[in-house]
Amino acid sequence: MNEDKPEIISQRYQKIEKIRERGVNPYFNRFKPKNQIGEIRARLDSLGKEEIEKIEEEFSVAGRIVRLNFMGKVNFLGLRDRTGEIQIYLNRTDLSEEKQWLLKQLDVGDFIGVSGKAFRTRTNELTIYSKDLILVTKSIRPLPEKWHGLKDVEARYRQRYVDLVATPKVREIFQTRAAIISQIRKFLEDRGFIEMETPILQSIPGGALARPFVTHHNALDIDLYLRIATELHLKRLVVGGFERVYEIGRCFRNEGISTWHNPEYTMLEFYLAYADYEDLIKLSEEMLVSLLQQIRGQLKISFQEKELDFTPPFARITMEDAVAKKLGLSKEEIRQGLATKNWLKQKGLKLLEGDGWGKALTAVFEQAVEHEILNPTFITQFPVEVSPLSRRNEQDPEVTDRFELIIAGKEVANAFSELNDPADQRKRFEEQARAKAKGDEEAHPIDEDFIQALEIGMPPCAGEGIGIDRLTMFLTDSPSIREVIPFPLLRPE
RNA sequence: GGGCUGGUAGCUCAGUUGGUUAGAGCAACUGACUUUUAAUCAGUAGGCCGCGGGUUCGAGUCCCGCCCGGCUCACCA
Numbered sequence: 001m002n003e004d005k006p007e008i009i010s011q012r013y014q015k016i017e018k019i020r021e022r023g024v025n026p027y028f029n030r031f032k033p034k035n036q037i038g039e040i041r042a043r044l045d046s047l048g049k050e051e052i053e054k055i056e057e058e059f060s061v062a063g064r065i066v067r068l069n070f071m072g073k074v075n076f077l078g079l080r081d082r083t084g085e086i087q088i089y090l091n092r093t094d095l096s097e098e099k100q101w102l103l104k105q106l107d108v109g110d111f112i113g114v115s116g117k118a119f120r121t122r123t124n125e126l127t128i129y130s131k132d133l134i135l136v137t138k139s140i141r142p143l144p145e146k147w148h149g150l151k152d153v154e155a156r157y158r159q160r161y162v163d164l165v166a167t168p169k170v171r172e173i174f175q176t177r178a179a180i181i182s183q184i185r186k187f188l189e190d191r192g193f194i195e196m197e198t199p200i201l202q203s204i205p206g207g208a209l210a211r212p213f214v215t216h217h218n219a220l221d222i223d224l225y226l227r228i229a230t231e232l233h234l235k236r237l238v239v240g241g242f243e244r245v246y247e248i249g250r251c252f253r254n255e256g257i258s259t260w261h262n263p264e265y266t267m268l269e270f271y272l273a274y275a276d277y278e279d280l281i282k283l284s285e286e287m288l289v290s291l292l293q294q295i296r297g298q299l300k301i302s303f304q305e306k307e308l309d310f311t312p313p314f315a316r317i318t319m320e321d322a323v324a325k326k327l328g329l330s331k332e333e334i335r336q337g338l339a340t341k342n343w344l345k346q347k348g349l350k351l352l353e354g355d356g357w358g359k360a361l362t363a364v365f366e367q368a369v370e371h372e373i374l375n376p377t378f379i380t381q382f383p384v385e386v387s388p389l390s391r392r393n394e395q396d397p398e399v400t401d402r403f404e405l406i407i408a409g410k411e412v413a414n415a416f417s418e419l420n421d422p423a424d425q426r427k428r429f430e431e432q433a434r435a436k437a438k439g440d441e442e443a444h445p446i447d448e449d450f451i452q453a454l455e456i457g458m459p460p461c462a463g464e465g466i467g468i469d470r471l472t473m474f475l476t477d478s479p480s481i482r483e484v485i486p487f488p489l490l491r492p493e
Numbered sequence: 494g495g496g497c498u499g500g501u502a503g504c505u506c507a508g509u510u511g512g513u514u515a516g517a518g519c520a521a522c523u524g525a526c527u528u529u530u531a532a533u534c535a536g537u538a539g540g541c542c543g544c545g546g547g548u549u550c551g552a553g554u555c556c557c558g559c560c561c562g563g564c565u566c567a568c569c570a
Binding site: 006007008009011012067069070071072073074075076077078087089091092093107108121122123125127141142143144145146147148149150151152153154155157158166208209210211251253255256258259260261262265267349366404410411412413414442465467469470480481490491492493 | 494500502503504505506518519520521522525526527528529530531532533538539560561562563564565567568569570
């Protein structure tokens with residue numbers, strides 16, 4: 001029945017049949033380990049041979065066989081559970097005839113349960129001496145080779161379950177990712193934020209400038225969009241009285257795929273009333289410093305052979321100053337927009353009809369400046385033209401009280417004092433509508449209900465979005481976003 | 494989408510200017526082995542060389558097209 005499969009696999013299926021014929025269930029589900037391997041190691045790793053031999057306690061563990069060294073009567077195997085690995089010793093002379101037979105059926109990849117006292121071998125390896133053996137789950141497919149592991153990148157992403165078994169580093173990355181998210185929750189909840197869940201299916205995909213995925217609801221017979229941000233709903237919650245609110249959730253953007261972009265990615269957004277973007281600069285520094293210390297234990301970390309210094313305060317510069325310095329322009333020249341537009345034209349980059357100085361400035365910044373930034377840097381005072389949801393700066397209403405945090409040339413956070421003037425919000429949306437009419441596919445759609453919410457009244461507040469995947473890349477020194485997403489999007493085989 | 498680059502056994506990889514029947518290590522199978530940990534030793538088996546055309550007496554190798562990756566540029570977080 002498995003004739004079209006590789007030989008190894010049909011052999012394993014036959015082995016399972018033989019095991020069943022002997023009355024052994026190859027998928028036994030009633031073994032309950034009393035101990036975790038990590039806990040045993042924590043207790044015994046530091047103890048010497050004699051001390052361990054005095055311990056009468058029998059340990060019971062279950063896990064996956066990751067190594068087999070069978071030598072006839074004397075058999076060693078490596079067992080791994082979620083907390084670690086430990087060596088198991090089985091001597092054939094201790095086992096019943098049935099168990100001796102079962103021992104010979106074991107393969108790397110199988111799950112077993114064992115129990116026994118601990119000892120140290122001749123080579124001082126901490127080992128559990130088990131006189132029994134319970135097969136818990138038989139494995140059919142062979143795992144990758146033990147010292148090269150799974151190298152084929154495509155196979156690693158498509159069959160992440162194999163990658164996770166074969167590559168310890170990959171397990172660590174996802175453990176770190178979970179720790180980052182858990183610590184962010186704690187950081188925010190310690191400060192009075194509460195977590196909310198807002199709609200992923202939306203009829204107006206707002207809160208960011210990006211192209212959405214479209215889907216369809218059959219019963220209502222309407223098209224819906226997968227959210228590109230959580231912003232507008234979280235601010236509605238601020239209107240409703242949740243003065244400190246956050247969400248960690250998946251966002252979807254129908255755009256290119258690269259080492260820094262996955263079509264679905266995880267974003268943290270948080271909003272706090274009676275705060276402005278200066279407060280968020282401080283809060284961002286605190287949050288990152290706390291994460292760096294907990295995850296990496298230091299503020300200077302290496303990322304892809306470069307050193308990143310997270311020692312606060314982080315550098316900050318306005319977008320205009322950054323571009324003025326780079327191109328040798330005056331502020332007046334930037335505001336006129338001609339110099340920046342000419343620079344873009346020279347580079348073969350075109351703007352749309354009607355794009356103002358703000359879009360030109362932002363484009364030049366992204367082209368010429370952003371990628372040169374290494375250490376965490378706050379870029380502040382984004383033009384109103386590219387910031388339809390941000391509050392205007394009181395001294396200079398052409399720019400907003402907004403910043404992005406750039407690390408190693410990549411945007412990691414975007415934050416601003418929130419626009420809470422409904423009349424201004426309506427104007428901004430109308431400007432976006434005009435840009436859309438001229439062909440800007442990423443222009444923000446008009447959201448009348450959101451304007452109504454602002455008319456009910458939103459207290460002054462500030463909000464921030466942080467890309468969790470990118471943050472995880474920096475904290476785990478990963479070269480691609482696919483290394484920090486368990487199942488990145490790939491074209492179907 | 495453009496450029497560069499890759500796809501050979503379950504896994505990691507060789508494969509010469511085109512030339513017998515496509516190789517190795519690990520994993521697997523049979524056997525030996527009472528402290529191994531890249532165990533060792535003897536033997537056996539395992540291939541749609543990504544897919545489809547073409548050139549040639551002869552193609553894993555050369556040419557064309559396609560599929561699926563990786564890096565990179567452009568757009569985006």
